Amino acid sequence: MRTALTDLVGCRYPIVQTGMGYVAGARLAAATSAAGGLGVIAASTMSLDQMTTAIREVKKRTDAPFGVNIRSDAADADERVEVMIREGVRVASFALAPRRELIARLKEAGVVTVPSVGARRHAEKVAAWGVDAVIVQGGEGGGHTGPIPTTLLLPQVVDSVDIPVVAAGGFFDGRGLVAAMAYGAAGIAMGTRFLLTSDSPVPDQVKRLYLEATDTLVTRKVDGVPHRVLATPFVASLERARLLRAVVNAARFKRLSALSWAHLLAEGRGMRKGRDLTWSQVLQAANTPMLLRAAMVDGRTDLGVMAAGQVVGVLDDLPSCEELIGRIMAEADETLRRLTPR
Template identity: 65%
Template sequence: MKTAFTELVGVRHPVVQTGMGWVAGPRLVSATAEAGGLGILASATMTYDELAAAIKETRSRTVNPFGVNLRADAEDAGRRADLLIAEGVRVASFALAPKRELITKLKDHGIVVLPSVGAARHAEKVVAWGADAVVVQGGEGGGHTGGVATTLLLPAILDAVNVPVVAAGGFFDGRGLAAARAYGAAGIAMGTRFLLTRESTVPDAVKQQYLDRDLGGTVVTRKVDGMPHRVLRTELVDALEKSGPLTGFARAAVNAARFRRLSGLSWGALVREGLRLRHSGRTRAQVLMAANTPMLLRAGLVDGDPAAGVLASGQVAGLLRDLPRVADLIEGIVADAEAILRRLGDGCCA
């Protein structure tokens, strides 16, 4: 299925596996690339050296294009961009808008810049700065998310920019890809659906937690880091929702220290990050809780302990009941979408 996006990044199918922290490692990313989609490594939860090793391992597993998700506001964002350039990574994706200078640097070295956006004005800004395409995530998506559904956000951004737009939030099958193409999108991006595959390294017991949920099984909470965060409903999340500011602050302080040791960041870097967030209007508790987030996610997604961690999830978890191979997943989505579009093209709506 050729689209403007597949032509841009050099993949066979317009299906993107998002850069989920603690989940999108070399095994999942290379499986996606081998199946013809675009796999994206999650680097925000990696040290620089771990990222370098992950890129090399992914390269050893596939010759096809893949991407790396970068934190635009990270202390070493420039150094990590240099690593992508040196390693010839095809795509740099961002959850937050990268600076104009960073976009220019990456593009000058032939790297496709793919930010995620949650509003038309954000899309217009990054495209004006040179972004090659954008990912649009509606409120159905997992992790940090907004309040506008994909069905409204997607057409708003398609009307605002003239670059390939990839739709995210609520996608999991061929019907979704066909619908996105009908809207005018050049592809779809999925997180939870790829988390629930055989190649995903998330512990099996945790995967079962997702598979057991219905459509009411997720909740958007601000108690993780002060920002809207869609996660599975668990006893821990319920407790966080009921907790007062002192309890949340104490938990966040412990996890911030653990994340500093794990990531290799200095206390100075965390302080500078905190000052930046303070300037954006967030409270002291929210600043500290921002460092709390990676450790809560790690406890659930890596250590397999939902009682001690949170599990980011899109609402699609309520419709998923299997753990397919990545290749079967992508091939099935594309084949079903093509069949739907052919029927619609023939005038059949049944």
């Protein structure tokens, strides 16, 4: 299936695996790209050395194009961009709008720049700055999310920009792919669906909890901004002593990431400016990496949070990335046949 997305990045199918912290490492990204989609390494929770190692590991596993997701407000964003350029990464993905100079540097090097947005005005802004495409996530999506559902946000963005738009939030099958394309999207991006595959590194006991889940909730208790996660007793308890917990987790993240306190404070200042957060919210944001790691790496669902899109309530299996993408494309073909007049 050829679309503006497949032409732009060189993947076989218009399906993107989103950059999920502690989930989308080299293993999942390589499996997705090898199956014809666009795999994306989530490097925001990696050190610079870990990011470089993950990129090289994907290149060993497949010669298909893939992407790397970083935080645009990270203190070492410039260094990470240079690593992507040096290592020949095809797509640079950003959770927030990248700076103009980063976009210009990536375009000069021939790297496709694709930020994620949650509002039409944000899409218009980054399109004017020269990005190559945007991922538009509606409120159904997991992790940091907004209030506008995909079915309303997607057509707004498609009508307001002249670059490829990838739809995220609420997608899991071929019918959704066709629906997104009917709205004008060039493809779909999925997080929770790829988390629940056999290629995902998430511990089995955590995957079972996802498969058993029927509901999610949006909370500000994780890091001060809206975050869609699985509804668990631990999430309900986060309100108590959350600032103290954040300080402890910031220290733990510092040790794991090998970053200095000066580096972390610089990132905090960037978060305040880029996301319009108070220092209290920035401190709470220190919770996020460690709370995600507790569940996604250590398997401690009683001590961690699990970002999840609303599609989690309809997922009941763990296919490989190859099986999943093949199934989605077969469903899309069948759906198009049913809709096309004889």
